[in-house]
Amino acid sequence: MRILVVDDDRQLLRALRINLTARGYDVQLAPDGVTALAMAARQPPDLVIVDLGLPDMDGVEVVEGIRGWSTVPVIVLSARHLEQSKVRALDAGADDYVTKPFGMDELLARVRAALRRASPALEEPVVRTDAFAVDLAAKRVTRDGHDVRLTPTEWHVLEVLIRHSGKLVPHRQLLQEVWGPRYESETNYLRVYLAQLRAKLEPDPARPRHLLTEPGMGYRFQP
Template identity: 70%
Template structure:
């Protein structure tokens, strides 16, 4: 399981991030200050770190530098500091990305996935195998016993998000934000159409889907 270290002194936000990231399938470690974060990272090296800049015991830049000194794991800064110089300082210290508060959970999850993809060894992306089809996340190809399946870019993006979190319920809003953008987060008809297309192409019995499951009124779940 991918491990995420979250460093923030805002206790309610820290708790919300732990709940949301755990629900998305990550193993989450939280730290309310820099000292705790660096100690926790030393004991259990994270696959990705999310670091606030305004910490009570040290500047978040120091945490970024401390982590970057020994790990190549992606570091995402999550901060209320909006100035260009703050972003430059964080990136120069070794951060890979910078997200300003307030932020959407869907955007943060997408940035985590993007950061992990960038650090994955070439050709080592996972292959998801089901009884009916195979998804190669490295080559972005789907095959069935009958041969390759042609998917549109939108169909692939939707399938990839679901396949990267097997068994996890992905909300309608999150899927709409990540595939179509924030302005489309209420266009649930888009999801119905494209999920129906994927089922038609992949499910042995589209009327009784086994792999692309609907949680009525909430979202969708991929069950390999």
């Protein structure tokens, strides 16, 4: 079982990694929201533990980003004790809310309970449009019943957009998730690869219905 832990507190990350690894979990650590969403897109976790007070975005935004494409269980850790904070996180899609400071045994019990509840629904979805279908687990795209050959980079771009289905993915985020932080300004890469994907998947590439451009902002996958 793969668990993604998102927190900017290095001491806490270390403690969680030690305790979760000792119990047989494969632990991935992310210090901020953008890194967490990129890691979740590349290697979908079986459970996410996320702090609300991240340096680059509110943890609720991470929950919403993950909920755009996944039903993976999410446990929120936070020093915010107000009822309003708890309600906001749970309404955004979190499955549980643990206030800091917390007991490690209690958190581990909540992890086990969340994984038990989610175990029947951990399979990757097949995303279907009226033009093509994408099997995320098999990394397979079909159109009119035939396989569509995508390059590794084309697949990665498509996968990131699908995992944020219906939501705007900013240029910077998409470039960082696919190519890495050094390529955040290379928007010409995106124009090239989106044109290639539309040519392969859209019935009318000049008037795309599913791989949409949001001028000056980014791209959106619309099922």
